[in-house]
Amino acid sequence: MTTTTEPTAAAQEGKENINDTFKSEGNRFFSLGDFVKAVAAYNKAIKADPANAVLYSNRAAAFIQLGKETKAIKDADQAIELKPDWAKGYYRKGAALVNLRKWEEAVEALKKALEIEPKSKDVAAMLRETTRKRNAEGGERKRAEGKGLKLVASNEDMPGEPAPKAKPAGGGGGRAGGGPGLTESEVEGFVRESLTSAMTQFSQKGELKSIVYMQGNVQGEEKLQMVGIEAGFDSPQANEQCCEFLRGYAVDKKASAVVVLAEKRNIAFPQVWREKTAKQFRWGDKATGFFMQLDMVRAGGGGQTDRKVWFIPTKVSATGVAPAEPEELPVDLFQITPPLLR
Numbered sequence: 001m002t003t004t005t006e007p008t009a010a011a012q013e014g015k016e017n018i019n020d021t022f023k024s025e026g027n028r029f030f031s032l033g034d035f036v037k038a039v040a041a042y043n044k045a046i047k048a049d050p051a052n053a054v055l056y057s058n059r060a061a062a063f064i065q066l067g068k069e070t071k072a073i074k075d076a077d078q079a080i081e082l083k084p085d086w087a088k089g090y091y092r093k094g095a096a097l098v099n100l101r102k103w104e105e106a107v108e109a110l111k112k113a114l115e116i117e118p119k120s121k122d123v124a125a126m127l128r129e130t131t132r133k134r135n136a137e138g139g140e141r142k143r144a145e146g147k148g149l150k151l152v153a154s155n156e157d158m159p160g161e162p163a164p165k166a167k168p169a170g171g172g173g174g175r176a177g178g179g180p181g182l183t184e185s186e187v188e189g190f191v192r193e194s195l196t197s198a199m200t201q202f203s204q205k206g207e208l209k210s211i212v213y214m215q216g217n218v219q220g221e222e223k224l225q226m227v228g229i230e231a232g233f234d235s236p237q238a239n240e241q242c243c244e245f246l247r248g249y250a251v252d253k254k255a256s257a258v259v260v261l262a263e264k265r266n267i268a269f270p271q272v273w274r275e276k277t278a279k280q281f282r283w284g285d286k287a288t289g290f291f292m293q294l295d296m297v298r299a300g301g302g303g304q305t306d307r308k309v310w311f312i313p314t315k316v317s318a319t320g321v322a323p324a325e326p327e328e329l330p331v332d333l334f335q336i337t338p339p340l341l342r
Contacts, residue, residue, distance in 0.1 A: 022048060023055060030062055038062040053083035060092040064099060072096040087117035094126060103134030181299035182215075182256050190215055191294055194259040195312075198290075199323055202263075206321070208290060210262040212246060216253030225253055229260075233267040233336070243337050250340055257296040258340045264289050264311075272334045280333060281311075289313040291334070292326060295341045305341045309334045 026041030042059035049055065056079040063072035073096045079089035090113035097106035110127040117123060182190070194213040202208040210232055214225040227249065232242030250258060264273070265288065272291070273281045283289070290312040297305055310326035311334070 023058070026058060026062070030058070030065075035062045035065040039066070051082060053079040053086060053089060056082070057088045057092050060096065064092070064096050067099075069096040069099045085116060087113040087120060087123060090116070091120075091123055091126070094123075094130070098126070098130050098133075101133075103130060106130050107134060181297040181303070183299045187257065187294075187296055187298075190257050191259060191292075194261070195292065195326070198261045202290075202323070203320075208261065208263045208266075210260075210266055213259040213261075214246075214250060214253060214255045215257045216255050218253055225249075225255075229262075230266075233262055233269060236269050239269055239337065243340065246337070246340050247342065251342075255341060257294065260291075260293040260337055260340075262291050262336060264291060267291065267336065270336060272336060276333070281329075283311065283313050287313055288321075290323065291336050293331075293336055295339060297341060305339065307331045307335070307339065309336070 022041050022045035026038045026045060029035070029038035029041055039059055039062045042055055042062065046052070046055045046059065056075040060072040060075035060079065063069070063075065073093055076089050076093035076096060079086070079092065083089060090109045094106045094109035094113060097103075097109060107127065107130055110123060110130060113123045114120065114127055190213075197213070198208055198211060210229045212227040212229055214227065216223055216225050227246065229242050229246075231238050233239055246258070249255075273283075273285060273287070278284070281287075291309065292312060293307070293309045295305060295307050297303065308328060309331050310328050312326045313324045314321050315324055
């Protein structure tokens, strides 16, 4: 006859020792800033003790540092399920939601954390700052919508892949009301990632809604800002209002670089390809494709701005419509907006 027995005290103690070892290892890696190894250690600790809410909370903190907010929220929810009267699970969830700029959900989670632990200065401070950002962005959204635009947070769901993560701006001269200049490699990276995000949207949806990628430099805010400007090319007035808003937004965000992407068929004004010679615009009036414009502040340039514009033709193949290589055009002839960085 087979019998089952409860784990012995010695076995349980050995399990706890293993768990504590992995947990301590994870904490050590976390304090050293090696968040990948911290996650690996917490994985082992959770495998040894899957009902420990603290371990899920710790791993959530590491995921946040790695920019894996979705996984962090999943771990925070697990910590909340295991220990619903513990503030830290809600705090971790709130922190991940803040990174995703999901202000309402973040405020809700942080309020719950503060309700459980009303004397926590960390929770209270994060709740105040999150509420401030929510209110500030709400005002910006109303201002944008009044001009037919749409602000899009850098981590919000967009057609296509997630928005590129803007890299910190490099050194060099700044300018009044703007961010520091960018190095050549930073400019190339920013343009490449913005274009990749936009082209992924196009490949998945078959269209590209006009959009602006902006690298900001406001402390405590996401560096990558996105603004949908679907109505920005409908008319001369719409284009003027769009540019007016974008200039002000660039100053507010201390932007170092701005990329504007618009599909040619969506540009009613300015139709910059009109009345151009075949040498100036070799694809002709009936060509399909995208215009991409870059405004930037270069590092070491004394605050001077540079501008470039490209046309990206699309071509039909057996697998569908695909973009070809971008071709640079003269800015003075093909700018789709006037200068956005001043």
